[in-house]
Amino acid sequence: MSRAAAVQEPDVEQVVVSRSQYADTVHRPDTGTDDPRPACAQAGADKRREWREVSLASQRPHRSLCRNPACFGGEWW
Ligand SMILES: [Zn+2]
Numbered sequence: 001m002s003r004a005a006a007v008q009e010p011d012v013e014q015v016v017v018s019r020s021q022y023a024d025t026v027h028r029p030d031t032g033t034d035d036p037r038p039a040c041a042q043a044g045a046d047k048r049r050e051w052r053e054v055s056l057a058s059q060r061p062h063r064s065l066c067r068n069p070a071c072f073g074g075e076w077w
Helices: none
Strands: 014-018 051-055
Touching: none
Parallel strands: none
Antiparallel strands: 014 051
C-alpha cells in the first residue's frame, strides 16, 4: 500500500459524510455496497444515521478527513 512517510492527498474524489448537521468528518466511501456509507467502523456504529456521497472538493474547506485506516489513514489536512 502507500508509504507512511509522506502525507498524501486523498486518492478519491467522492467522500461520504453523515447527514447530521454536527458531522465534521468525511469518510472514504465503502465500495462494497450500493448505499453511500463509510469504509470504516463508523458505518456499523451509526446504522441509523444516513450518509450521503459528496465531492471531496466541496467538503474540503470545512471538514476533516476520517483518521481511521480504512478511510484516510490518520492524515490530516
Ligand atoms: Zn471513516
